Amino acid sequence: MLPKLFHSSGRLLGRSVIRPGERYVSSISSPASLNDFGKQHVTKGLARISDGVMARGQGSYVEYLDGKKMLDFTCGIGVTNLGHSHPKVSKAAAEQCMNITHVQCSIAFHEPYLRLIEKLLPEMPHRSLDSFFFWNSGSEAVEAAIKMARVLTGRQNIITMQGAYHGRTFGAMAVTKSKTVYSDGVAPLMPGVFSIPYPFWHQLRLPPSTPSSVLTDECLYQLHLLLSQQTSPKDTAAIIIEPVLGEGGYVPAPKEFLEGLRAVCDQHGILLIVDEVQSGFGRTGEMFFIEESGVRPDILLMAKGLANGFPLSGVVSRKELTDKLAPGSMGGTYAGNAVSCAAACAVVDAFREENILQNVKARSQELFAFLNDLKQDQTLAQYILDVRGRGLMAAMEFASSEAPGAEFDPATPKALTVKKGIASRVAKKCIEKGMLLLTTSVYEVIRFIPPLNISQEDMKKGCEIFEESLREVVREGI
Numbered sequence: 273m274l275p276k277l278f279h280s281s282g283r284l285l286g287r288s289v290i291r292p293g294e295r296y297v298s299s300i301s302s303p304a305s306l307n308d309f310g311k312q313h314v315t316k317g318l319a320r321i322s323d324g325v326m327a328r329g330q331g332s333y334v335e336y337l338d339g340k341k342m343l344d345f346t347c348g349i350g351v352t353n354l355g356h357s358h359p360k361v362s363k364a365a366a367e368q369c370m371n372i373t374h375v376q377c378s379i380a381f382h383e384p385y386l387r388l389i390e391k392l393l394p395e396m397p398h399r400s401l402d403s404f405f406f407w408n409s410g411s412e413a414v415e416a417a418i419k420m421a422r423v424l425t426g427r428q429n430i431i432t433m434q435g436a437y438h439g440r441t442f443g444a445m446a447v448t449k450s451k452t453v454y455s456d457g458v459a460p461l462m463p464g465v466f467s468i469p470y471p472f473w474h475q476l477r478l479p480p481s482t483p484s485s486v487l488t489d490e491c492l493y494q495l496h497l498l499l500s501q502q503t504s505p506k507d508t509a510a511i512i513i514e515p516v517l518g519e520g521g522y523v524p525a526p527k528e529f530l531e532g533l534r535a536v537c538d539q540h541g542i543l544l545i546v547d548e549v550q551s552g553f554g555r556t557g558e559m560f561f562i563e564e565s566g567v568r569p570d571i572l573l574m575a576k577g578l579a580n581g582f583p584l585s586g587v588v589s590r591k592e593l594t595d596k597l598a599p600g601s602m603g604g605t606y607a608g609n610a611v612s613c614a615a616a617c618a619v620v621d622a623f624r625e626e627n628i629l630q631n632v633k634a635r636s637q638e639l640f641a642f643l644n645d646l647k648q649d650q651t652l653a654q655y656i657l658d659v660r661g662r663g664l665m666a667a668m669e670f671a672s673s674e675a676p677g678a679e680f681d682p683a684t685p686k687a688l689t690v691k692k693g694i695a696s697r698v699a700k701k702c703i704e705k706g707m708l709l710l711t712t713s714v715y716e717v718i719r720f721i722p723p724l725n726i727s728q729e730d731m732k733k734g735c736e737i738f739e740e741s742l743r744e745v746v747r748e749g750i
Protein backbone atom coordinates (compact mmCIF):
# COMPACT_ATOMS: atom_id res chain seq x y z
CA MET A 273 0.00 0.00 0.00
CA LEU A 274 1.54 3.31 -1.07
CA PRO A 275 1.75 6.11 1.45
CA LYS A 276 -0.68 8.92 0.73
CA LEU A 277 1.38 11.96 -0.17
CA PHE A 278 -0.95 14.33 -1.93
CA HIS A 279 -4.06 16.12 -0.89
CA SER A 280 -6.86 16.12 -3.48
CA SER A 281 -6.00 19.82 -3.97
CA GLY A 282 -2.62 18.62 -5.29
CA ARG A 283 -0.68 19.86 -2.25
CA LEU A 284 1.79 17.57 -0.50
CA LEU A 285 0.54 15.86 2.63
CA GLY A 286 2.63 15.36 5.74
CA ARG A 287 0.38 14.43 8.58
CA SER A 288 -2.32 16.36 6.75
CA VAL A 289 -2.12 19.51 4.62
CA ILE A 290 1.11 21.46 5.02
CA ARG A 291 0.42 24.93 6.31
CA PRO A 292 2.61 27.94 5.55
CA GLY A 293 5.68 27.87 7.81
CA GLU A 294 5.17 24.18 8.68
CA ARG A 295 7.99 21.73 7.90
CA TYR A 296 7.12 18.85 5.59
CA VAL A 297 7.55 15.50 7.33
CA SER A 298 7.92 12.56 4.98
CA SER A 299 5.58 9.66 5.59
CA ILE A 300 7.81 7.30 3.61
CA SER A 301 9.37 5.42 6.47
CA SER A 302 11.08 2.32 5.05
CA PRO A 303 13.40 1.40 2.15
CA ALA A 304 10.56 -0.70 0.71
CA SER A 305 8.06 2.17 0.78
CA LEU A 306 10.62 4.51 -0.82
CA ASN A 307 11.12 1.92 -3.56
CA ASP A 308 7.33 1.72 -4.04
CA PHE A 309 7.16 5.50 -4.17
CA GLY A 310 9.74 5.42 -6.98
CA LYS A 311 7.73 2.86 -8.90
CA GLN A 312 4.68 5.07 -8.60
CA HIS A 313 6.25 8.38 -9.55
CA VAL A 314 9.28 7.71 -11.75
CA THR A 315 8.44 7.43 -15.44
CA LYS A 316 7.86 3.94 -16.79
CA GLY A 317 10.11 4.96 -19.69
CA LEU A 318 13.09 4.05 -17.50
CA ALA A 319 14.01 0.40 -16.98
CA ARG A 320 16.04 -1.05 -14.07
CA ILE A 321 17.79 -4.39 -13.65
CA SER A 322 17.58 -4.44 -9.86
CA ASP A 323 14.94 -3.66 -7.29
CA GLY A 324 15.62 -1.30 -4.39
CA VAL A 325 17.27 2.03 -3.69
CA MET A 326 21.05 2.26 -4.03
CA ALA A 327 22.48 4.27 -1.19
CA ARG A 328 26.26 3.89 -1.08
CA GLY A 329 29.13 2.77 -3.25
CA GLN A 330 32.70 2.02 -2.28
CA GLY A 331 35.22 0.57 -4.70
CA SER A 332 33.79 -2.47 -6.47
CA TYR A 333 30.71 -2.71 -4.20
CA VAL A 334 27.38 -0.92 -3.85
CA GLU A 335 24.94 -1.05 -0.97
CA TYR A 336 21.17 -0.63 -1.06
CA LEU A 337 19.08 1.14 1.57
CA ASP A 338 17.81 -2.19 2.87
CA GLY A 339 21.42 -3.27 3.59
CA LYS A 340 21.81 -5.50 0.53
CA LYS A 341 25.45 -5.40 -0.72
CA MET A 342 26.40 -6.16 -4.33
CA LEU A 343 29.58 -6.66 -6.30
CA ASP A 344 29.24 -4.24 -9.21
CA PHE A 345 30.23 -5.67 -12.59
CA THR A 346 28.35 -2.90 -14.41
CA CYS A 347 30.09 0.27 -13.14
CA GLY A 348 26.83 2.10 -13.86
CA ILE A 349 27.30 1.02 -17.51
CA GLY A 350 31.01 1.66 -17.81
CA VAL A 351 31.15 4.90 -15.82
CA THR A 352 32.59 4.36 -12.33
CA ASN A 353 35.65 2.74 -13.83
CA LEU A 354 37.86 3.56 -10.85
CA GLY A 355 35.27 2.11 -8.49
CA HIS A 356 32.60 3.96 -6.56
CA SER A 357 33.54 7.03 -4.53
CA HIS A 358 37.20 6.89 -5.48
CA PRO A 359 38.81 8.92 -2.65
CA LYS A 360 40.94 11.17 -4.89
CA VAL A 361 38.12 11.83 -7.34
CA SER A 362 35.56 12.53 -4.60
CA LYS A 363 38.03 14.77 -2.76
CA ALA A 364 38.81 16.79 -5.90
CA ALA A 365 35.10 17.24 -6.56
CA ALA A 366 34.37 18.22 -2.95
CA GLU A 367 37.18 20.78 -2.94
CA GLN A 368 35.96 22.23 -6.21
CA CYS A 369 32.45 22.48 -4.69
CA MET A 370 33.85 24.73 -1.98
CA ASN A 371 35.63 26.87 -4.57
CA ILE A 372 33.29 27.46 -7.50
CA THR A 373 30.77 24.98 -8.92
CA HIS A 374 29.52 26.63 -12.09
CA VAL A 375 31.46 28.74 -14.54
CA GLN A 376 29.37 29.03 -17.66
CA CYS A 377 31.54 28.36 -20.72
CA SER A 378 30.26 31.45 -22.54
CA ILE A 379 31.17 33.68 -19.59
CA ALA A 380 34.78 32.70 -18.81
CA PHE A 381 37.34 29.91 -18.73
CA HIS A 382 37.72 28.03 -15.46
CA GLU A 383 40.88 26.37 -14.23
CA PRO A 384 39.77 22.70 -14.00
CA TYR A 385 38.60 22.88 -17.66
CA LEU A 386 42.04 24.04 -18.79
CA ARG A 387 43.97 21.75 -16.42
CA LEU A 388 41.95 18.84 -17.76
CA ILE A 389 42.97 19.66 -21.33
CA GLU A 390 46.58 19.91 -20.19
CA LYS A 391 46.32 16.42 -18.63
CA LEU A 392 44.45 14.91 -21.59
CA LEU A 393 46.72 16.18 -24.38
CA PRO A 394 49.44 13.55 -23.79
CA GLU A 395 46.76 10.82 -23.59
CA MET A 396 45.30 11.53 -27.03
CA PRO A 397 45.56 8.64 -29.49
CA HIS A 398 46.93 11.02 -32.12
CA ARG A 399 48.89 14.21 -31.62
CA SER A 400 46.69 16.09 -34.13
CA LEU A 401 43.87 15.98 -31.53
CA ASP A 402 44.47 19.29 -29.82
CA SER A 403 41.15 21.17 -29.66
CA PHE A 404 38.64 20.35 -26.91
CA PHE A 405 35.01 20.99 -26.12
CA PHE A 406 33.38 19.51 -23.00
CA TRP A 407 29.70 18.77 -22.64
CA ASN A 408 27.70 16.66 -20.17
CA SER A 409 26.71 13.36 -21.75
CA GLY A 410 27.81 10.99 -24.47
CA SER A 411 24.71 11.78 -26.51
CA GLU A 412 25.53 15.47 -26.41
CA ALA A 413 29.06 14.74 -27.59
CA VAL A 414 27.56 12.83 -30.54
CA GLU A 415 25.25 15.77 -31.30
CA ALA A 416 28.24 18.12 -31.27
CA ALA A 417 30.21 15.84 -33.59
CA ILE A 418 27.36 15.59 -36.11
CA LYS A 419 26.91 19.35 -36.05
CA MET A 420 30.64 19.98 -36.48
CA ALA A 421 30.89 17.47 -39.33
CA ARG A 422 28.03 19.09 -41.22
CA VAL A 423 29.28 22.63 -40.66
CA LEU A 424 32.94 21.87 -41.40
CA THR A 425 32.32 19.89 -44.59
CA GLY A 426 29.25 21.74 -45.84
CA ARG A 427 27.73 18.26 -46.46
CA GLN A 428 24.71 16.67 -44.82
CA ASN A 429 24.87 12.89 -44.75
CA ILE A 430 26.25 10.73 -41.97
CA ILE A 431 27.18 7.06 -42.32
CA THR A 432 26.75 4.93 -39.23
CA MET A 433 27.12 1.22 -38.43
CA GLN A 434 24.40 -1.35 -38.04
CA GLY A 435 24.29 -2.29 -34.34
CA ALA A 436 25.70 1.08 -33.25
CA TYR A 437 24.58 2.84 -30.08
CA HIS A 438 25.28 6.56 -29.86
CA GLY A 439 22.58 7.82 -27.48
CA ARG A 440 19.02 8.92 -27.04
CA THR A 441 18.86 12.56 -28.17
CA PHE A 442 17.60 13.23 -31.68
CA GLY A 443 20.82 13.23 -33.73
CA ALA A 444 22.37 10.49 -31.60
CA MET A 445 19.17 8.44 -31.85
CA ALA A 446 19.19 8.75 -35.65
CA VAL A 447 22.69 7.24 -35.86
CA THR A 448 21.78 4.53 -33.31
CA LYS A 449 21.02 1.18 -34.95
CA SER A 450 21.27 -1.29 -32.07
CA LYS A 451 17.63 -1.76 -31.04
CA THR A 452 14.34 -0.33 -32.27
CA VAL A 453 13.17 0.49 -28.73
CA TYR A 454 15.16 3.73 -28.76
CA SER A 455 13.21 5.21 -31.65
CA ASP A 456 9.92 3.27 -31.73
CA GLY A 457 7.12 5.68 -32.49
CA VAL A 458 9.44 8.68 -32.66
CA ALA A 459 9.83 9.13 -36.43
CA PRO A 460 10.62 11.21 -38.37
CA LEU A 461 14.21 10.95 -37.21
CA MET A 462 17.02 13.24 -38.34
CA PRO A 463 17.37 12.76 -42.10
CA GLY A 464 20.58 12.05 -43.99
CA VAL A 465 21.62 8.92 -42.08
CA PHE A 466 22.85 5.79 -43.89
CA SER A 467 24.28 2.58 -42.48
CA ILE A 468 26.59 -0.27 -43.36
CA PRO A 469 27.10 -3.54 -41.46
CA TYR A 470 29.68 -3.61 -38.66
CA PRO A 471 32.38 -6.24 -39.21
CA PHE A 472 30.55 -8.60 -36.86
CA TRP A 473 29.80 -12.10 -38.16
CA HIS A 474 26.15 -11.92 -36.98
CA GLN A 475 25.38 -8.96 -39.19
CA LEU A 476 26.63 -10.77 -42.27
CA ARG A 477 25.02 -14.08 -41.30
CA LEU A 478 28.41 -15.72 -41.16
CA PRO A 479 29.84 -18.13 -38.57
CA PRO A 480 31.63 -16.78 -35.47
CA SER A 481 34.91 -18.25 -36.71
CA THR A 482 34.90 -16.09 -39.89
CA PRO A 483 38.34 -14.45 -40.30
CA SER A 484 38.35 -10.72 -39.66
CA SER A 485 39.80 -10.11 -43.15
CA VAL A 486 36.62 -11.58 -44.68
CA LEU A 487 34.36 -9.46 -42.43
CA THR A 488 36.43 -6.38 -43.25
CA ASP A 489 36.31 -6.94 -47.03
CA GLU A 490 32.57 -7.49 -46.94
CA CYS A 491 31.85 -4.34 -44.90
CA LEU A 492 34.21 -2.12 -46.88
CA TYR A 493 32.56 -3.38 -50.04
CA GLN A 494 29.17 -2.39 -48.57
CA LEU A 495 30.62 1.06 -47.85
CA HIS A 496 31.84 1.31 -51.44
CA LEU A 497 28.34 0.37 -52.66
CA LEU A 498 26.68 2.84 -50.29
CA LEU A 499 28.89 5.68 -51.54
CA SER A 500 28.10 4.88 -55.14
CA GLN A 501 24.40 3.99 -54.77
CA GLN A 502 22.91 5.97 -51.89
CA THR A 503 25.02 8.85 -50.63
CA SER A 504 27.70 10.25 -52.88
CA PRO A 505 30.99 11.22 -51.19
CA LYS A 506 30.35 14.87 -52.01
CA ASP A 507 27.17 14.72 -49.88
CA THR A 508 28.75 12.70 -47.07
CA ALA A 509 30.01 14.64 -44.06
CA ALA A 510 31.15 11.87 -41.73
CA ILE A 511 31.41 8.23 -40.85
CA ILE A 512 30.73 7.55 -37.17
CA ILE A 513 31.93 4.36 -35.51
CA GLU A 514 32.29 2.80 -32.09
CA PRO A 515 35.68 1.08 -32.46
CA VAL A 516 34.31 -1.51 -30.04
CA LEU A 517 30.63 -2.04 -30.71
CA GLY A 518 28.99 -1.64 -27.28
CA GLU A 519 25.24 -2.03 -27.16
CA GLY A 520 25.51 -3.98 -30.40
CA GLY A 521 27.31 -6.87 -28.67
CA TYR A 522 30.84 -5.96 -27.49
CA VAL A 523 32.70 -6.47 -30.76
CA PRO A 524 36.14 -4.93 -31.34
CA ALA A 525 36.50 -3.72 -34.94
CA PRO A 526 39.42 -5.29 -36.82
CA LYS A 527 42.41 -2.98 -37.37
CA GLU A 528 42.11 -3.44 -41.16
CA PHE A 529 38.53 -2.23 -41.08
CA LEU A 530 39.41 0.94 -39.16
CA GLU A 531 42.31 1.53 -41.57
CA GLY A 532 39.94 0.99 -44.49
CA LEU A 533 37.52 3.62 -43.13
CA ARG A 534 40.40 6.06 -42.68
CA ALA A 535 41.49 5.52 -46.28
CA VAL A 536 37.95 6.11 -47.62
CA CYS A 537 37.62 9.26 -45.49
CA ASP A 538 41.00 10.55 -46.72
CA GLN A 539 40.09 9.81 -50.32
CA HIS A 540 36.82 11.75 -50.17
CA GLY A 541 37.34 14.43 -47.51
CA ILE A 542 34.87 12.69 -45.17
CA LEU A 543 35.40 13.12 -41.41
CA LEU A 544 35.94 10.06 -39.24
CA ILE A 545 34.13 10.34 -35.89
CA VAL A 546 35.38 7.78 -33.37
CA ASP A 547 32.94 7.28 -30.51
CA GLU A 548 34.92 5.99 -27.50
CA VAL A 549 32.24 6.95 -24.99
CA GLN A 550 32.16 3.37 -23.71
CA SER A 551 35.43 1.85 -24.96
CA GLY A 552 37.62 4.83 -23.98
CA PHE A 553 39.39 5.79 -20.82
CA GLY A 554 41.26 2.57 -20.20
CA ARG A 555 38.34 0.18 -20.60
CA THR A 556 40.10 -1.92 -23.26
CA GLY A 557 43.59 -1.81 -21.75
CA GLU A 558 44.74 1.23 -23.72
CA MET A 559 43.59 4.75 -22.91
CA PHE A 560 41.58 4.60 -26.17
CA PHE A 561 40.91 1.47 -28.22
CA ILE A 562 41.66 3.28 -31.50
CA GLU A 563 45.34 3.44 -30.40
CA GLU A 564 45.68 -0.28 -31.21
CA SER A 565 45.05 0.45 -34.88
CA GLY A 566 47.09 3.64 -35.15
CA VAL A 567 44.13 5.19 -37.01
CA ARG A 568 43.69 8.96 -36.67
CA PRO A 569 40.19 10.16 -35.74
CA ASP A 570 39.08 13.55 -37.05
CA ILE A 571 36.76 13.81 -34.07
CA LEU A 572 37.17 11.70 -30.93
CA LEU A 573 34.31 11.37 -28.44
CA MET A 574 34.65 10.41 -24.79
CA ALA A 575 32.39 10.43 -21.72
CA LYS A 576 31.43 7.79 -19.10
CA GLY A 577 34.76 6.92 -17.34
CA LEU A 578 36.17 10.39 -18.05
CA ALA A 579 34.92 11.80 -14.73
CA ASN A 580 34.11 8.49 -12.97
CA GLY A 581 30.45 9.34 -12.37
CA PHE A 582 30.29 13.11 -12.72
CA PRO A 583 28.52 14.16 -15.91
CA LEU A 584 31.13 15.08 -18.48
CA SER A 585 31.81 14.33 -22.12
CA GLY A 586 34.57 15.45 -24.44
CA VAL A 587 34.66 16.25 -28.15
CA VAL A 588 38.22 16.45 -29.39
CA SER A 589 39.31 17.49 -32.83
CA ARG A 590 42.13 19.45 -34.41
CA LYS A 591 42.47 23.20 -34.13
CA GLU A 592 42.80 23.58 -37.88
CA LEU A 593 39.19 22.27 -38.14
CA THR A 594 37.61 23.80 -35.06
CA ASP A 595 38.99 27.24 -35.91
CA LYS A 596 36.37 27.25 -38.66
CA LEU A 597 33.47 27.07 -36.16
CA ALA A 598 31.59 30.28 -35.48
CA PRO A 599 32.08 31.49 -31.88
CA GLY A 600 28.87 30.77 -29.98
CA SER A 601 27.81 27.93 -32.28
CA MET A 602 28.89 25.46 -29.58
CA GLY A 603 28.03 25.74 -25.90
CA GLY A 604 25.48 24.74 -23.28
CA THR A 605 24.55 25.93 -19.81
CA TYR A 606 26.37 23.17 -17.96
CA ALA A 607 28.95 22.32 -20.64
CA GLY A 608 32.27 21.40 -19.00
CA ASN A 609 31.05 21.81 -15.43
CA ALA A 610 33.80 22.83 -13.01
CA VAL A 611 33.12 20.03 -10.48
CA SER A 612 33.06 17.41 -13.25
CA CYS A 613 36.29 18.75 -14.76
CA ALA A 614 38.01 18.75 -11.35
CA ALA A 615 36.89 15.14 -10.87
CA ALA A 616 38.18 14.24 -14.36
CA CYS A 617 41.59 15.79 -13.55
CA ALA A 618 41.78 13.47 -10.54
CA VAL A 619 40.78 10.52 -12.75
CA VAL A 620 43.69 11.15 -15.13
CA ASP A 621 46.07 11.48 -12.15
CA ALA A 622 44.77 8.23 -10.67
CA PHE A 623 45.35 6.41 -13.97
CA ARG A 624 49.02 7.38 -13.79
CA GLU A 625 49.58 7.02 -10.06
CA GLU A 626 47.70 3.74 -9.61
CA ASN A 627 48.87 1.84 -12.71
CA ILE A 628 45.29 1.31 -13.82
CA LEU A 629 46.11 0.09 -17.33
CA GLN A 630 48.42 -2.56 -15.90
CA ASN A 631 45.60 -3.81 -13.68
CA VAL A 632 43.20 -3.89 -16.65
CA LYS A 633 45.63 -6.12 -18.55
CA ALA A 634 46.20 -8.49 -15.62
CA ARG A 635 42.50 -8.83 -14.67
CA SER A 636 41.52 -9.09 -18.35
CA GLN A 637 43.77 -12.12 -18.79
CA GLU A 638 42.10 -13.78 -15.79
CA LEU A 639 38.59 -12.94 -17.00
CA PHE A 640 39.16 -14.18 -20.55
CA ALA A 641 40.92 -17.34 -19.31
CA PHE A 642 37.88 -18.03 -17.13
CA LEU A 643 35.34 -17.37 -19.91
CA ASN A 644 37.30 -19.46 -22.42
CA ASP A 645 37.52 -22.32 -19.90
CA LEU A 646 33.74 -22.25 -19.56
CA LYS A 647 33.51 -22.39 -23.35
CA GLN A 648 35.50 -25.65 -23.25
CA ASP A 649 33.54 -27.11 -20.31
CA GLN A 650 31.82 -30.42 -21.13
CA THR A 651 28.43 -29.42 -19.75
CA LEU A 652 28.43 -25.80 -20.86
CA ALA A 653 30.22 -25.81 -24.22
CA GLN A 654 27.08 -26.57 -26.20
CA TYR A 655 25.42 -23.38 -24.94
CA ILE A 656 28.29 -20.97 -25.47
CA LEU A 657 28.72 -19.51 -28.92
CA ASP A 658 31.36 -16.85 -28.49
CA VAL A 659 33.67 -15.13 -26.02
CA ARG A 660 34.91 -11.72 -27.20
CA GLY A 661 35.92 -8.20 -26.29
CA ARG A 662 39.07 -6.48 -25.17
CA GLY A 663 40.52 -5.55 -21.79
CA LEU A 664 37.70 -5.32 -19.25
CA MET A 665 35.02 -4.91 -21.92
CA ALA A 666 34.23 -8.59 -22.31
CA ALA A 667 31.23 -10.58 -23.50
CA MET A 668 29.92 -14.12 -23.58
CA GLU A 669 27.30 -14.97 -26.18
CA PHE A 670 25.04 -17.96 -25.73
CA ALA A 671 23.84 -20.14 -28.58
CA SER A 672 20.25 -19.50 -29.57
CA SER A 673 17.89 -19.79 -32.47
CA GLU A 674 18.50 -16.04 -32.86
CA ALA A 675 22.08 -16.77 -33.91
CA PRO A 676 21.67 -18.50 -37.27
CA GLY A 677 25.29 -17.86 -38.31
CA ALA A 678 26.27 -20.77 -36.08
CA GLU A 679 24.38 -23.19 -38.33
CA PHE A 680 27.07 -22.96 -40.96
CA ASP A 681 30.04 -23.26 -38.66
CA PRO A 682 31.51 -26.70 -37.98
CA ALA A 683 33.56 -25.19 -35.13
CA THR A 684 30.63 -23.90 -33.08
CA PRO A 685 28.03 -25.70 -30.96
CA LYS A 686 24.64 -26.62 -32.28
CA ALA A 687 22.43 -25.89 -29.29
CA LEU A 688 20.14 -23.96 -31.56
CA THR A 689 17.02 -25.04 -29.74
CA VAL A 690 17.95 -22.81 -26.79
CA LYS A 691 15.16 -20.34 -26.24
CA LYS A 692 15.63 -16.61 -26.16
CA GLY A 693 16.22 -15.25 -22.67
CA ILE A 694 19.16 -17.30 -21.37
CA ALA A 695 21.39 -14.21 -21.01
CA SER A 696 18.82 -12.29 -18.97
CA ARG A 697 18.12 -15.38 -16.82
CA VAL A 698 21.83 -15.72 -16.03
CA ALA A 699 22.16 -11.98 -15.29
CA LYS A 700 19.09 -12.15 -13.02
CA LYS A 701 20.57 -15.10 -11.10
CA CYS A 702 23.83 -13.19 -10.63
CA ILE A 703 21.87 -10.29 -9.17
CA GLU A 704 20.05 -12.67 -6.80
CA LYS A 705 23.46 -13.97 -5.72
CA GLY A 706 24.87 -10.50 -5.07
CA MET A 707 26.48 -9.33 -8.31
CA LEU A 708 25.18 -6.68 -10.72
CA LEU A 709 25.63 -7.81 -14.31
CA LEU A 710 24.21 -6.60 -17.64
CA THR A 711 23.14 -8.15 -20.91
CA THR A 712 23.60 -6.39 -24.25
CA SER A 713 22.46 -6.45 -27.91
CA VAL A 714 19.55 -8.21 -29.60
CA TYR A 715 21.44 -11.49 -29.21
CA GLU A 716 21.97 -13.60 -26.07
CA VAL A 717 24.95 -11.69 -24.73
CA ILE A 718 26.24 -11.01 -21.21
CA ARG A 719 28.64 -8.10 -20.85
CA PHE A 720 31.30 -7.81 -18.18
CA ILE A 721 32.33 -4.22 -17.30
CA PRO A 722 33.96 -4.51 -13.85
CA PRO A 723 35.93 -1.62 -12.33
CA LEU A 724 39.33 -1.16 -13.99
CA ASN A 725 41.01 -1.30 -10.58
CA ILE A 726 39.14 -4.40 -9.38
CA SER A 727 41.22 -6.68 -7.15
CA GLN A 728 42.18 -10.20 -8.16
CA GLU A 729 40.03 -11.48 -5.30
CA ASP A 730 36.89 -9.62 -6.43
CA MET A 731 37.44 -10.66 -10.04
CA LYS A 732 37.60 -14.29 -8.87
CA LYS A 733 34.48 -13.80 -6.77
CA GLY A 734 32.58 -12.31 -9.74
CA CYS A 735 33.64 -15.20 -11.96
CA GLU A 736 32.48 -17.72 -9.35
CA ILE A 737 29.06 -16.06 -9.02
CA PHE A 738 28.72 -16.07 -12.81
CA GLU A 739 29.67 -19.74 -13.17
CA GLU A 740 27.34 -20.80 -10.37
CA SER A 741 24.48 -18.83 -11.94
CA LEU A 742 25.08 -20.20 -15.43
CA ARG A 743 25.23 -23.80 -14.16
CA GLU A 744 22.01 -23.30 -12.23
CA VAL A 745 20.21 -21.91 -15.28
CA VAL A 746 21.43 -24.88 -17.36
CA ARG A 747 20.26 -27.34 -14.66
CA GLU A 748 16.86 -25.66 -14.50
CA GLY A 749 16.54 -26.16 -18.26
CA ILE A 750 16.95 -23.91 -21.27
Ligand SMILES: Cc1ncc(COP(=O)(O)O)c(C=O)c1O
Binds near residue numbers: 514575
Ligand atom coordinates in the same frame (compact mmCIF):
# COMPACT_ATOMS: atom_id res chain seq x y z
C1 LIG B 1 29.31 4.36 -27.52
C2 LIG B 1 28.32 5.25 -26.85
N1 LIG B 1 28.04 6.46 -27.37
C3 LIG B 1 27.18 7.30 -26.80
C4 LIG B 1 26.49 6.96 -25.67
C5 LIG B 1 25.50 7.89 -25.04
O1 LIG B 1 26.00 8.39 -23.86
P1 LIG B 1 25.01 9.03 -22.76
O2 LIG B 1 24.19 7.92 -22.22
O3 LIG B 1 25.96 9.62 -21.76
O4 LIG B 1 24.22 10.06 -23.44
C6 LIG B 1 26.74 5.70 -25.08
C7 LIG B 1 26.02 5.28 -23.87
O5 LIG B 1 25.95 4.16 -23.49
C8 LIG B 1 27.67 4.83 -25.69
O6 LIG B 1 27.93 3.62 -25.18
